[in-house]
Amino acid sequence: MDIYLVGGAVRDGLLGHYHTPHPGADGTPHADRDWVVVGATPEAMVARGFLPVGRDFPVFLHPITREEYALARTERKTARGYHGFAFQAHPNVTLEEDLARRDLTVNAMALPAAALDADGRFDPQHPALVDPYGGRRDLQARVLRHVTDAFHEDPVRVLRMARFCARWPEFTVAPDTQALLRQMVDHGEVDHLVPERVWQELSRGLMEPRPSRMLGLLRDCGALKVLxxxxxxxxxxxxxxxxxxxxxxxxxxxxxxxxxxxxxxxxxxxxxxxxxxxxxxxxxxxxxxxxxxxxxxxxxxxxxxxxxxxxxxxxxxxxxxxxxxxxxxxxxxxxxxxxxxxxxxxxxxxxxxxxxxxxxxxxxxxxxxxxxxxxxxxxxxxxxxxxxxxxxxxxxxxxxxxxxxxxxxxxxxxxxxxxxxxxxxxxxxxxxxxxxx
The missing domain is CATH 1.10.3210 (Hypothetical protein af1432)
Structure with missing residues (x-):
């Protein structure tokens, strides 16, 4: 099996902000980092001491750090709303296929676990960086862009995009992504959001450095009028x-x-x-x-x-x-x-x-x-x-x-x-x- 650091931890590391492990309330190290495991089965993870916790798809807690390790997976839209997905986790799923289901290019990058030092840091120019969708380029250009058109299948991403705008005031939204957000609202996807996820994302957006940008994006795509x-x-x-x-x-x-x-x-x-x-x-x-x-x-x-x-x-x-x-x-x-x-x-x-x-x-x-x-x-x-x-x-x-x-x-x-x-x-x-x- 191959283990990769993925998502926000890679993105933030490229920006110079590292998610380093820190002691949790129970004395064990914790960090806001996500890991993907390629080529493994649930049985193999359990055999290595990982604790299964995912109900909808295979997610495991590391036996020492308690960080989340998810098996590489693909997903398919089956119904409207946040829960309308079918997931497939299989040893044959590639890292690129797993990254394709993510929301933004800046969140669709990965780095082998071996590329990190003991403090969780890595060389931003490391040649092993996996970046099939141009995330580093968009990060440098300060652009938020969706990975694939599958972005529109998850209505929570409208709120996540708004939250990211509030977090990074210097970032702009790619025009094609802005158009896709409007399309999602027009097609009624936002109408099927569950209250818990709406409050979770709204509250996080309010706590970002520029909460007005969250409202701005939601207004621009029509979601504020709905929510x-x-x-x-x-x-x-x-x-x-x-x-x-x-x-x-x-x-x-x-x-x-x-x-x-x-x-x-x-x-x-x-x-x-x-x-x-x-x-x-x-x-x-x-x-x-x-x-x-x-x-x-x-x-x-x-x-x-x-x-x-x-x-x-x-x-x-x-x-x-x-x-x-x-x-x-x-x-x-x-x-x-x-x-x-x-x-x-x-x-x-x-x-x-x-x-x-x-x-x-x-x-x-x-x-x-x-x-x-x-x-x-x-x-x-x-x-x-x-x-x-x-x-x-x-x-x-x-x-x-x-x-x-x-x-x-x-x-x-x-x-x-x-x-x-x-x-x-x-x-x-x-x-x-x-x-x-």
């Missing part, structure tokens, strides 16, 4: 007059997402940034460009998105708070102590201060995601953090004890305690902000 019509509707909708009306809400969204990437925010914040203005895409014409009531519409629309693609709860909950309250956070510099405390309470900041920090991060991305505002300060965050710290510093136990000690009506005692604590917190916030209650 996220709520987002697609933002393009062509004018911004409020004070927020550069020369750009529309879709362009603003791009700037916000890229600011979230620039600030290295977590996925929860980036998803909130994606959804915070969805309601502007359904703003009635008679209130444009003021977008009155878009916050409530945004919450309703993002809830539909979360249900459709099974978005994790932490992302959904943060997005709801940001969609509902981002306007109030922006205007919080003018709020008094009591109004500031009410804002904190609506955001559940006292109970969940860490999540509130993410709320402020998303709001900062929204404020700085505007033309000429990228390097602006966001003093609202510092002010609200100070207010929250003051509210959290209030010792509520003696306040409750004092109220209960003088309560004459047990039925009203709870409300009296809540009012007393709120008053103490408002006074603490006022002192911290130099404001009046």
């Amino acid at each position: 996220l019509p709520e987002v697609d509707r933002l393009w062509g909708v004018p911004q409020r007059a004070e927020y550069h009306p020369e750009i529309d809400t879709g362009v603003h969204l791009n700037l916000v997402l890229d600011m979230a990437a620039r600030l290295q925010t977590p996925l929860t914040v980036r998803f909130a940034c994606l959804c915070h203005d969805l309601g502007k895409g359904t703003t009635p014409a008679d209130v444009l460009p003021r977008h009155i009531g878009h916050e409530a519409r945004s919450v309703k629309l993002l809830q539909a998105v979360c249900e459709r693609w099974r978005v994790p709860r932490d992302c959904k909950e943060l997005a709801e708070v940001v969609a509902r309250e981002h306007g109030h956070v922006h205007q919080s510099l003018g709020l008094g102590a009591e109004a500031t405390l009410r804002l904190l309470e609506r955001c559940d900041a006292i109970r969940r201060p860490q999540r509130f920090a993410e709320v402020l991060r998303a709001c900062e991305c929204d404020a700085r995601g505007r033309l000429g505002r990228a390097d602006d300060a966001y003093p609202q965050a510092a002010r609200l953090h100070a207010a929250l710290d003051a509210a959290l510093a209030v010792d509520t136990a003696p306040i409750a004890q004092a109220v209960l000690a003088h309560a004459t009506d047990p039925a009203k005692a709870g409300l009296q305690v809540a009012r007393a604590i709120a008053q103490a917190r408002a006074q603490a916030v006022a002192q911290a902000l130099g404001a009046t209650v």
Whole structure:
């Protein structure tokens, strides 16, 4: 049998970024590397100590490194959607045939395992590089190009292509590949994507250095209208007059997402940034460009998105708070102590201060995601953090004890305690902000 390093590890190594083994949580080495085995059978792999894990096709874990080793295989489309494939793994399948089923030329290169040193590095000019589809050429030209027309058989590749665009802003998509993406959408392949894969690819794309490019490619091929019509509707909708009306809400969204990437925010914040203005895409014409009531519409629309693609709860909950309250956070510099405390309470900041920090991060991305505002300060965050710290510093136990000690009506005692604590917190916030209650 012959063993080859394939896919992203080869591509990234040619770019100077190596996937080197690292200790995993269980103490064994792990690395984001894929291996293909040519000329082997499942029985031969098991005999060498490999652990079979693949359900649909033969994939094995290395007995020491736990990296995945797959038998060289071909695939044939049998039905629509991500699962509509029949695979054939046979010792006679060649490496070139295995590489032909891959998505992009830059991912369809291989290198013999013997060409790697102990650290997983290799000579980019190594003569043993297997590159039957011009992947090195496209890598040098910074072009993303499909390997064969079989690309169109897997709808997940539309999302993967969008994610790669977000990862490598300097890469362009080959015109024939762009045309093939549109054809896939027109033929309804994207309609058959399962929620788990859609969320997996969207979330990965949001975490790339330029998430706006993911939306750009999905819009260009028509997939955004299918997968996220709520987002697609933002393009062509004018911004409020004070927020550069020369750009529309879709362009603003791009700037916000890229600011979230620039600030290295977590996925929860980036998803909130994606959804915070969805309601502007359904703003009635008679209130444009003021977008009155878009916050409530945004919450309703993002809830539909979360249900459709099974978005994790932490992302959904943060997005709801940001969609509902981002306007109030922006205007919080003018709020008094009591109004500031009410804002904190609506955001559940006292109970969940860490999540509130993410709320402020998303709001900062929204404020700085505007033309000429990228390097602006966001003093609202510092002010609200100070207010929250003051509210959290209030010792509520003696306040409750004092109220209960003088309560004459047990039925009203709870409300009296809540009012007393709120008053103490408002006074603490006022002192911290130099404001009046």
